[in-house]
Amino acid sequence: MALMPDPANFHPSWFHNRDYGLMAANPFGRNAMKQGELSRVEVKKGERLRLRFGILLHSAAPEKEVDLAAAYRDFLGQLPKPALATADIWAPSATSRAASSKAAGAAAEPQSGGRTWAKAPVVANQIADVCHPFGYAGQRLDPASYLGRRVDINFNTGLLRTIDVDDSMKPYVTGEIPKMPSGEYLGKFMQGYSRMYLYSGNADAMSRMKKIVRTMRKARAADGWLGTAGRFVSWDVWEHTYVLLGFLEHYLLTGDPDALEGANRRR
Numbered sequence: 001m002a003l004m005p006d007p008a009n010f011h012p013s014w015f016h017n018r019d020y021g022l023m024a025a026n027p028f029g030r031n032a033m034k035q036g037e038l039s040r041v042e043v044k045k046g047e048r049l050r051l052r053f054g055i056l057l058h059s060a061a062p063e064k065e066v067d068l069a070a071a072y073r074d075f076l077g078q079l080p081k082p083a084l085a086t087a088d089i090w091a092p093s094a095t096s097r098a099a100s101s102k103a104a105g106a107a108a109e110p111q112s113g114g115r116t117w118a119k120a121p122v123v124a125n126q127i128a129d130v131c132h133p134f135g136y137a138g139q140r141l142d143p144a145s146y147l148g149r150r151v152d153i154n155f156n157t158g159l160l161r162t163i164d165v166d167d168s169m170k171p172y173v174t175g176e177i178p179k180m181p182s183g184e185y186l187g188k189f190m191q192g193y194s195r196m197y198l199y200s201g202n203a204d205a206m207s208r209m210k211k212i213v214r215t216m217r218k219a220r221a222a223d224g225w226l227g228t229a230g231r232f233v234s235w236d237v238w239e240h241t242y243v244l245l246g247f248l249e250h251y252l253l254t255g256d257p258d259a260l261e262g263a264n265r266r267r
Contacts (some may be wrong), residue, residue, distance in 0.1 A: 001023060001055065001056065001057055001058075002055070002056040002058065002066075002071065002072075003015070003023060003024075003025040003053060003054075003055060004025075004054035004056065004071075004072050004075045005025045005027070005051075005052075005053050005054070005074075006051070006054075006079060006094045007054065008052070009020060009027055009029065009051050009052065010041050010049065010051070011027040011028075011041070013025040013026055013027045013028065013236070014026055014027075020188075021154065022183075025053060027051065036114035039222045048127065050083065051144050054072075054075040054078075054182060056071050056075070057146075057147060058071070059146040071139050077236075097197065101145055105156055110164075114137060115136070115137040115197070115198050115201055116137065116198070117198075117252050117253060118251075118253060118254050118255035119214065119251065119252045119255055133239050135198070136198035136199040137198055137199065137201070139199060150185070154192075155192075155196050155200070155202075159189065159192050159193060159196065159205070160202075160204060160205070163189060163257055165186070165189065165208050165212060168185055168186050169182065169186065169212065169215045169216075170182075171228040172215060172216060172219035172226075172228065173219060175213065177228060178228055180235075181227070181228055181229065181234075181235045181236070181238065181239035182228050183216075183226065183228065183239040183240065183242055183243040183246075184220070184235070184239050184241075184242040185226065185242075186212055186216070186242070186243065186246055187241075187242025187243050187244070187246035187249075188242060188246075189208070189212070189246075189247045190212055190245075190246035190250060191245065191246065191249050192211050193205040193206070193208055193209045194209060194249050194250065196254075197209075197253070198253070209249075209250050209253075209254075210250075210256075212246065212250075213246075213247065213250050213256070213258060213259050213262060214258075216243065216246075216247070216262060217258060217262045219263070226240065227240060228242050247259045247260070247262040247263035248260075248263050251263070
């Protein structure tokens with residue numbers, strides 16, 4: 001996979017990969033990661049910031065190399081002409097707002113196999129969707145293809161066999177401080193489990209999500225704190241972000257009020 005940022009984006013992107021599958025071309029956060037100057041951009045109420053990126057999925061025999069430079073030139077040739085301004089900011093029209101509001105108010109469309117999100121957005125989109133992708137349950141990848149094999153390995157070998165959910169939850173049960181914030185990974189696991197459940201209907205993915213929600217709700221402090229390190233001294237805000245995203249992911253998928261309560265809890 002190759003990520004290709006539009007040179008007309010407001011700021012050049014910097015790239016980083018992680019061994020669990022993250023690939024990022026990120027125009028933000030360079031200063032926070034001690035990689036350069038601030039990349040702040042202000043978007044006023046009613047305006048829009050547009051960023052464009054291309055994604056190239058490719059495969060080749062081991063002895064051959066993909067010409068990524070040529071692929072990037074092809075991507076640049078497909079961009080709108082004239083090139084976008086550095087910060088392409090514009091206010092949505094009344095027509096697009098009305099169309100988006102109507103679409104956002106509609107119930108989620110059922111997917112094949114009956115698997116779909118239980119909850120639809122309650123805040124109307126301000127920009128009408130240009131296209132509507134197939135639901136996860138309506139998608140099928142050729143298991144013999146490169147992408148199909150990678151998805152199978154990531155799910156059946158990674159999420160279901162390699163990852164030990166109980167070990168990741170142990171700091172919340174025992175109070176021991178892990179080397180890295182466990183909640184970040186648990187939240188990301190839940191996002192992966194939910195989408196693979198929609199795609200495949202795998203019952204183990206659903207049961208793991210439910211187990212994480214039960215354990216995290218039980219471990220939460222009376223004031224709502226749910227971290228594995230000292231308060232406001234390390235990666236705790238980052239950890240809480242993914243914990244909340246995990247709770248919300250499960251709520252959107254199942255409609256389980258316990259998951260929403262876990263995200264909202266305050267004393």
